[in-house]
Amino acid sequence: xxxxxxxxxxxxVCHCGTNIAGSIDVEAVKEYARTxxxxxxxxDYQYVCSTPGQTMITDAxxxxxxxxxxxxxxxxxxxxxxxxxxxxxxxxxxxRFEMANIREQNSWVHMHDREGATEKAKDxxxxxxxxxxxLEDLIPKSVPVEHAAMVVGGGVAGMQAALDLGNxxxxxxxxxxxxxxxxxxxxxxxTFPTLxxxxxxxxxxxxxxxxxxxxxxxTYTEVAEVEGYIGNxxxxxxxxxxxxxxxxxxxxxxxxxxxxxxxGDCVEVCPVIKGNEFEFEMAPRKAIYIYHPxxxxxxxxxxxxxxxxxxxxxxxxxxxxxxxxxMVDELIKVKVGTAILATGYDLFPIENKTExxxxxxxxxxxxxxxxxxxxxxxPTGGHLVRPSDGETPKKVAFVLCAxxxxxxxxxxxxxxRFCCMYSLKHAHQIIxxxxxxxxxxxxxxxxxxxxxxxxxxxxIQDEGAKFIRGRVANILEDPVTKNLHVFxxxxxxxxxxxxxxxxxxxASAVQPTTGADAVRKLFGVSCxxxxxxxEAHPKLNPCGTTTAxxxxxGVCQGPKDIPDTVAQAEGAASAASIPIHRGxxxxxxxxxxxxxxxxxxCGMCVNLCPYSALALVEKDxxxxxxxxxxxxxxxGTCGGxxxxxAIHMQHFTTPQIVAQIDAFLLGGEx
Amino acid sequence: MAMEKNYGNPSLEAKLKDRxxxxxxxxxxxxxxxxxxGRTIAHMCxxxxxxxxxxxxxxxxxYRIRLFMRRAVLGLEDEALTDPDLWLCTTxxxxxxxxxxxxxxxxVIMAMRNLAARRDIVPRNFLKTVQAIxxxxxxxxxxxxxxxxRVKLGLEAEPPTTHGFPEYIEGIKAIIDHYGLKDRADxxxxxxx
Ligand code: SF4
Ligand code: SF4
Numbered sequence: 001x002x003x004x005x006x007x008x009x010x011x012x013v014c015h016c017g018t019n020i021a022g023s024i025d026v027e028a029v030k031e032y033a034r035t036x037x038x039x040x041x042x043x044d045y046q047y048v049c050s051t052p053g054q055t056m057i058t059d060a061x062x063x064x065x066x067x068x069x070x071x072x073x074x075x076x077x078x079x080x081x082x083x084x085x086x087x088x089x090x091x092x093x094x095x096r097f098e099m100a101n102i103r104e105q106n107s108w109v110h111m112h113d114r115e116g117a118t119e120k121a122k123d124x125x126x127x128x129x130x131x132x133x134x135l136e137d138l139i140p141k142s143v144p145v146e147h148a149a150m151v152v153g154g155g156v157a158g159m160q161a162a163l164d165l166g167n168x169x170x171x172x173x174x175x176x177x178x179x180x181x182x183x184x185x186x187x188x189x190x191t192f193p194t195l196x197x198x199x200x201x202x203x204x205x206x207x208x209x210x211x212x213x214x215x216x217x218x219t220y221t222e223v224a225e226v227e228g229y230i231g232n233x234x235x236x237x238x239x240x241x242x243x244x245x246x247x248x249x250x251x252x253x254x255x256x257x258x259x260x261x262x263x264g265d266c267v268e269v270c271p272v273i274k275g276n277e278f279e280f281e282m283a284p285r286k287a288i289y290i291y292h293p294x295x296x297x298x299x300x301x302x303x304x305x306x307x308x309x310x311x312x313x314x315x316x317x318x319x320x321x322x323x324x325x326x327m328v329d330e331l332i333k334v335k336v337g338t339a340i341l342a343t344g345y346d347l348f349p350i351e352n353k354t355e356x357x358x359x360x361x362x363x364x365x366x367x368x369x370x371x372x373x374x375x376x377x378x379p380t381g382g383h384l385v386r387p388s389d390g391e392t393p394k395k396v397a398f399v400l401c402a403x404x405x406x407x408x409x410x411x412x413x414x415x416x417r418f419c420c421m422y423s424l425k426h427a428h429q430i431i432x433x434x435x436x437x438x439x440x441x442x443x444x445x446x447x448x449x450x451x452x453x454x455x456x457x458x459x460i461q462d463e464g465a466k467f468i469r470g471r472v473a474n475i476l477e478d479p480v481t482k483n484l485h486v487f488x489x490x491x492x493x494x495x496x497x498x499x500x501x502x503x504x505x506x507a508s509a510v511q512p513t514t515g516a517d518a519v520r521k522l523f524g525v526s527c528x529x530x531x532x533x534x535e536a537h538p539k540l541n542p543c544g545t546t547t548a549x550x551x552x553x554g555v556c557q558g559p560k561d562i563p564d565t566v567a568q569a570e571g572a573a574s575a576a577s578i579p580i581h582r583g584x585x586x587x588x589x590x591x592x593x594x595x596x597x598x599x600x601x602c603g604m605c606v607n608l609c610p611y612s613a614l615a616l617v618e619k620d621x622x623x624x625x626x627x628x629x630x631x632x633x634x635x636g637t638c639g640g641x642x643x644x645x646a647i648h649m650q651h652f653t654t655p656q657i658v659a660q661i662d663a664f665l666l667g668g669e670x
Numbered sequence: 671m672a673m674e675k676n677y678g679n680p681s682l683e684a685k686l687k688d689r690x691x692x693x694x695x696x697x698x699x700x701x702x703x704x705x706x707x708g709r710t711i712a713h714m715c716x717x718x719x720x721x722x723x724x725x726x727x728x729x730x731x732x733y734r735i736r737l738f739m740r741r742a743v744l745g746l747e748d749e750a751l752t753d754p755d756l757w758l759c760t761t762x763x764x765x766x767x768x769x770x771x772x773x774x775x776x777x778v779i780m781a782m783r784n785l786a787a788r789r790d791i792v793p794r795n796f797l798k799t800v801q802a803i804x805x806x807x808x809x810x811x812x813x814x815x816x817x818x819x820r821v822k823l824g825l826e827a828e829p830p831t832t833h834g835f836p837e838y839i840e841g842i843k844a845i846i847d848h849y850g851l852k853d854r855a856d857x858x859x860x861x862x863x
Contacts, residue, residue, distance in 0.1 A: 355768060401718075406770040444718045473723030473768055489719035489728070489736060496728040 007133035010041040010066045011125060012057060014048040014073035016103055023107040025118040029072065032122045038133045040064050049079050054086040061090030068092070068132035072100040072125050093137035095589070095651060100128040123664060130663035134656045138589040143630045145231035145337040145579050147171060152223055152519055153342035155183020156202065156562060157554025157569040159209050161340045164573035166214035170580055173334055174209065175237060176219045177515070180295035181206055183344055184555075187278065187368060189375035189382075191562060192425040193456035199294060199377065206296040220301060222515075224331060226339075226522045227612070229630060230549030231585045233336050241327040243288070243302025250322060260322040262290070262298035266313035272306050280369050282387075283379035288313050288323070292377060302327075338576040341523060341533060341545075342553040342569065343516040348403045348509040352410050355474040356402065356506060362388040363482055364475060364504045367422055374429050384430060386503055388482040393437075393502035396430055397486045398423040399472045400443040403509035412509040414530050417559035419507035420447045424457055426505060427465040439465045440499060442472050442488055450561065468497065475504055510559055523550045532558045543572040548585070551576045590634030590651050592627050598646035599624045605638035605647065614638060691744075700747035700785075708781035710774040712742040721765035721775045733758035735765055735775050742778050751786040757793045790858050797855040804852045807832025807842050 011033040015021035026044045033042040041064045045053045048071055057069055069092070071083045076099040084094035102121040110117035147170065151162045154176030162174040174181070185191075186206075188198035209215055218237065225236035250259030266288045275281025278291035285291075287307040288300050302313075302325065314323045347366055351359040358364045363386045365373070376382035386393050400423055403411040420443070427439035446467070448457040461467065470488035477484055478500075486499040512531050520527060524547040526534045533556050536544035543551050553569040554560060560568065579585050592613075601623035606614045613631035616623045625646070639649040672688040705712050721735045722728045728735070733755040741750040750756065756779065765775040786792065799809045806812075808831065817827040828834045832842065846852050 401770075405716075407772045408770060409772070411770065444716070469719070470723060471718035471720045471770065473720045487723045489722035489734070491717060491719040491722075491736060494734055494737070496722055496725070498729070 005067060007038040008040045008065055008067045009036075009038045009070060009129050009132050010057070010060045010064060010068075011036075011039055011043075011070045011072065011129065012048050012053075012060075013042070013044040013102075013121075013125070014053070014071065015044065015046050016073060016107075017046065020073070020103050020107045023111045023114055023117050024102060024121050025114065028118055029102075029121045029125060033070075033072075033125050033129070036126055036129050039129055041066065048073055049082050054082065054089075057083065057086040058090035061087065061092055066090075066092065068096040068098065068135050070098050070100060070125065070128045070132045072102045072121060072128070074103040075101050075105075095138040096132070096135045098128045098132040098135065100124040126667075127660045127663045130659040131656050134653070134659055135651075136653075138650055140586045140589045141591075141629055142584045142586050143231050144584050145582065146233075146335045147580055147583075148173070148334070148336045149576050149580060150175060150233070150235060150334070150336045150339040151342060151553075152339065153183070153344055153554070153556070154178075154181030154209075154217075154219065155342060155344045155554065156185040156205070157344070157556075157565045158183070158340070158342035159205055160566050160569035161342060161553050161573040161576070162215050163205065163208060163212060164570055165340075165577060166212040168573070168577050168581075169214065170577055171214055171216070173216050173218060173237075173336065175221050175223060176217075177222045177240075178291075179220050179242070179299070179301040180291055180297070181209060181217065181219060182294075182296070184368075185562060186292075186294070188371050189378070190425060190429065192421045193450075193452045195425070195428070199375075203294050206294070210296045217297065218332075219297060219299075221332075223519055223522055226524075228335075229587075229611075229633075230547075231337050231579060232630065233339060233549065235334055235336060235339070237332045237334065239330040239332055241302075241304060241329050242299075243304065243307070243323060243325055243327050244300045245322050245324060246297070246299060250320070255321045258319065258321045260299050260317075261320065262300070264290075264300070265316045265318075266300060266323065269312040269316045271310060271312065272308060274303065274306055279372050279379050280366075282369065282372060337580045338549045338551065339523060340551045340553050340569075340572045340576050341519060341525065341556055342572075343519055343533075343556040344513050345510040345555040345559070346513045348412055348511045350403050350506050350508040353403055356399065356472065356504070357475045357477060357484075358506055361475065361477040361482070361484060361504075362386070363393070363477075363484055363502065364506065366506050366508045367419065367426065368508075370426055370505045374426070374433070382433075384433065384503075386482070391502070392434055393430075394434065395438050395440070395501040396426075396503045396505060397440045397442060397472075397484070397499060397501040398426060398505045398507060399475075399486070400441060400446075400507045401471060401509075402506040404507075405444070406509070412511060412530070414509075414559065415447065416507075416510045417447070418561040419509075420445075421450070421453060421456070421561065423505070423507050424448070424460045424465070428460050428463060431463050431465070440486075440501065441465055441467050442470055442486065442499075443467060444469070444471050450563065468499070470497070510555065512556060516556055523547060525550055525552075528558075530558075532556065543568060543575050549576075549579060587630060588634065590649070591629040591632035592634070592636075592638055593648040593650060594625045594627060595646045595648055596624045598644045600644050600646070601625070602643070605642055608637050608641055610635065610637065691746075695749075696745040697747045698745050700745040700750075701742055703785065704742050704778055704781045706781075707784055708774065708777035710777045711771070712739065712773060712778045714771050715739040715743050715773055715775075716771060718770060720768050720770060724764040724768050725759075726762060726764065727758050727760055731755070731758050735759065735779065738779060738782065739773070739775055742782070747785075750782050751789060751791055754793065756782055756786060757796065787854075790854075790861075792855075792858060794859060797859050800846070800851055800855040801859075804843060804846050805839075807839050 013026050013030045015026050030042045030044045041060050069087050084097050087097040088094040106120050149165050149170050150173045151158045152175045162172045165172040185202050191198050220242045221237050221239045224238040227234045244260045247259030267286050270286035270288050272287035273284050276283045276285035287303045309325050317323045372378040373384050404416040407413050430437040448454045469491045473487045475486050484504050489496050525545045528534045533552050535542045551572040553572040554565040603616045611631050613628045617626045636649050639647040725735050727733045759779045763776050812833050832839050
C-alpha cells in the first residue's frame, strides 16, 4: 500500500459531444468540482475517452501530484477500463479511479431539465470525489486456468465447438444427455438451400468427434453440479446407468475382448417394444436400443424405465458380457477452465394452438415429423405417407409461423427463423418425390435472408409451389376422407379460402429444450425475456455470457439455422480457448478480507456466502474466518452482515460507502 | 388529395376515379379514437388475415374485417365509416379469439360503428331494430308462426319476457330514452324517406 498522504483528487468532466453537454452545464459542474474538498484540479473535455482526453488525465496526475481521479462521463460498463488504464499510465494504482455516471443515469433521462440535470451531476461528482479520496491501492489476483474445456450438448453446435477446441490442443469434455451425439441435425433429411443430405454431411463430423484424441465424449450424461469460477470450474457429471459397457469399461472389469461392439444381437431377443423418440415414435424400438444405425458412440442403451430385466439380452450378448442390468448412475467430477453451453431446442407443443388440430387430426404433422417421413432412413423408407391411411398425399399445405410471431400468450412472440426456409425445402421435396404433388405455403412473410436463400425461394416458386399470403385461421378434418380443410384469407386476393388438402405440415415454433433452464442456472447464466440464454452483449459479445468463462453456441441462445449455429460454435470455441491458452486469468480484486483481530469466529457469514467462498479455520488456537479469494465475487453479503465489522470489502469499504452517503446527504458541506 | 376528373359521365368517372392513397388521407386521431373506444391495440395489426379466415361473414359477403383493420392502422376514417360492409360483422368474436397480435378486431368494428353513428351513418334495418326493441322489448318480436310452434311444444304462446310481462316495457323505454336512441333512430329514418 502507498504511504498515506493527504488526498489530492483530479476531476474530469466529459461532454460526450452533445450527449452530456446537450443537457448538462459541463462548465458549471467543473467549477463546482473545484470547490469540493480534496479536489486540486478539475477540467472538462469534448471526449475524455479519446487519446487527448486520456493524456489529459495522465498529465494532470503528474503535474498536480494526484492521489486519485474522477471522471464524470458515461456508464462504467463502457469506459471504466479505459480510465483505469489512463490512471495507471499516469503512475497511480488503477483502482484509484472512480467514475460518476452523468450520461445513462442523467443527461439521457433528464434531457428536458437542464437545471435539474446539472444539479444531479454535481451530486454525482461530489459523491465520487468522496469515495476517490478514500480509495486504496489494490492488486488484482491471477489464477491459473485448467487446460481443459467442457461443451454441454452434442448437437451440431456442441460437436463443432468440441472439434475446434480439441483441434486447438485443449482437452474437451463433450457432454450429451441422450445416447448419441448428432442432435436435431441428425434428424433432418436434407438441408437448405444446398439440399445436401443432412446425415451425409453430419456423420463425418460425428465420427471425427468420436475419434479426436482430445475429446472425451460422454453421452447419456448430464451436468449435476457446477462449482468454481473461470479457470477452475469443478463440474460434477451424472453418468446415467446405461446398462451396457464399452470395450474399455469391460476391460476395466477384467472382461477381456468384451464390451459392446454394436452387433445388435440383444435387440432381437428383447420382448419390450416402445416408440423410438428419434423417430417421434413413428417407429418402434426395444428396451435395449440405438436410435439409428449411425449413432456415435456405437453403443446400445438399456431403457431402465421399461426394461423388465428378463435377462434375454444378457444371454444373447454371450461372451462379450457387455450388458449389466444392475448398473447404477455414477457421479464423476472433472475440472475445466471454461465451458460452452449448446443445449439446442425443442418444438413448441403446437397442439396448444387447438385451432390447427395437431394430435387431434391424424394428417396434421410437424415439420420435424415431415423430415423423418421424407428421409430414406426414416420409418417409411422415405415415402411420405398420410398417417391416417398410408396413402401418398398429393396436396400438402405448409403452415408457416405456426406458433411463432404470436402475442396471444399461447405461442412465441419471436420469429423462429428457419421455418420459412425448411418449408420451402419441404415443398421442393414433395415436388421431387411425388408425381403431381402440389405444395401450398401459407405464409405471412417469407424470410429468406441468408446467402443463396432468396435464390432458393425463386427456385421453389419456379418448381410450382403455390404461395398463399394468409396466416391459417383454423383447420377442420373431413371425418370420412380424413382430408383437411385449411381456412384463411388469401390477403392478396382479399378472399377467404377453404383449401382442401391431403396433409398439413405445421412449421412449429421452437423453444429452449427441456432441461436447458436447469443447465443454465447451474452455470449462472441468465435468460432473456423470451427464455433463450442471454448473451453478454447482443452485438459485440454474442458468444459470451455474464458469467466469466461460460460461453454459448447455437440455438440455446436464440433460433438459428445450421450455418449460423456452426459459425457461433466456432466463435464460442475461439473465445473459450483464449483464457486456456493464456494460462491464467486476472480476477478483479474486489474480494472480502477478514480482519482476524476483530473476527469472533462465529461463522455466521460462512453459510450466507452464495459462492461458498468462506470457511472457518484454526489459527493461533482459535477459529477465524478465511476467504478463498478466487471464489469471492465481492457481492458484500458477508461484509454487510458481520456483527463484529471484521469483514473488509475491498473497493467497497465501510468508510468509503459512509463517505459517499455523507457527501450526498450533507450536500457537500463538511 | 385525390384529383378531380370530369368526363361528364358519372359511371365512367366512378370507374376511372383517382385511386391513389395520399398520405393526407390518414387521420391519426381516428386510429386513436378507435383504440380508445374499442380498448384494443388496433395499430398493431400486421395484416395476417387470420381474422378474415375465421370470420363467418366473409365467405358470404364482401365484408373483410382485415380491411377495416388496415383502415384503422392507417386512419382512413371516411373509407371505414362510409363502407356499408362495416355493418356485416356478426360480433361472434371468432377473430378476437384467434388474432395472433392479441387485438380484438370485433371491438374495432364496434368502435367504428359508434363513430359512424355519430355521423348518423347507420343502416335502416339496425334503426328499425331499435324501434322494435323500444315498442316490444325484442329485436325480433314474437309472431304467429312462433306462437303456434311454442304451443305445439307445450309452451306458453308468449315467452316470459316483455311479451309475457308487458308492464316491463316501460323500463326498457326509459333506458333507450336515456341515451336518446329512439329519437335518433326516428330522425334518421324519417330523413331517409
Ligand atoms: S388477425 Fe389480427 S393481426 Fe391478423 S389481420 Fe386480423 S387483426 Fe390484423
Ligand atoms: S366478430 Fe365480426 S369480424 Fe370477427 S369473425 Fe365474427 S363476424 Fe367476423
